[in-house]
Amino acid sequence: MKNFRRPDPLFSLCGLNCGLCTMYIGGYCPGCGGGEGNQACAIARCSLNHGGVAYCIDCEAYPCEKYQGIELVDSFILHRNQRKDLEKMKTIGLDAYQKELHEKMELLSRLLSDYNDGRRKSFYCLSVNLLEMNDLEDVMKQIEEKTGEMELSGKEKAKTAVEAFERKARSRGILLRLNRKKQTQAEI
Template identity: 55%
Template sequence: MKNFKRDNLLFSLCGLNCGLCPMKIDGYCPGCGGGAGNQSCKIARCSMEHGGIEYCFQCGKYPCEKYEGVDEFDSFITHQKRRTDFERAEEAGIDFYNAEQKQKAEMLCDLLDHYNDGRRKSFYCTAVNLLDLDDVRAVMESIHDGLKPDESTLKERAAAAVKIFREKAGERQIVLKLKKKPRKKK
């Protein structure tokens, strides 16, 4: 959106973790307020109309009608923790929250570089997004301790990493899938 610029390109105006999004990782999206981005974003337009609010939780009208139904389905990135992440960012402070997200992004890059057999990017982005930082750290420790790159194929490492993530998510009763919008019947 023209003239919509933000300093924080990791955590969006509406509460999505852009730094963990496959579209941003692949360079297709600069992140919320990073330039081209989503040209029709009604939330970005609203921010500009309200003096450039950095995060919706800073607005006295949050949550407003723009959020109705927005979390029913995911896009390229999960929307499932948006409100929880807002609460965490507001409570802990945005700098602390961003530091946690940077750590998650580093672990995600490690997964994509060493445990992605070409079919796991969305899964890893979703898993790192939905699990808490301590859980992601624990999974990464298990992965690094149990999977030696010189002793297994990439496909074996990817399958084992996915299994470890699913086990941790199961302990937390988290489903590691994007909520896709049903296709319209013709």
């Protein structure tokens, strides 16, 4: 696995949007196959064992057992859209998917620079990951209209943004929280 590299480190083999991840944004991970990231990744090993497929969806065994229940538990990054995002990429094409991912990354960057009170990185990463681009654009328009009307502190701007994202997510039946694995009594 050492020196495993991919031409697109921002959208992983398995469908994670690395470019929208708190670890990537924080500089702790270079993205999927981008260098010193998760070199022990079982999905990367599997790809190499299946002819070096660029994305799991291109593999003849997809969806394999690795995808059973994958959307039920998140880690530090959202897992619930992996299959959906792989299928979207396959439907609209890699170029169109990458273009949208870069637009989402730019929007996320704007949120973190203009509407972050220092405690919203994970929330914004989730929001941008889970909502469709047209919903994100709608929310940004609402936020900019509301915050442009008056002089607000960073904390007030963040509160306005969070409320707007939560309203939009609720209207779509989306919960803006990571699904954490419940600990059993033995693990506690």
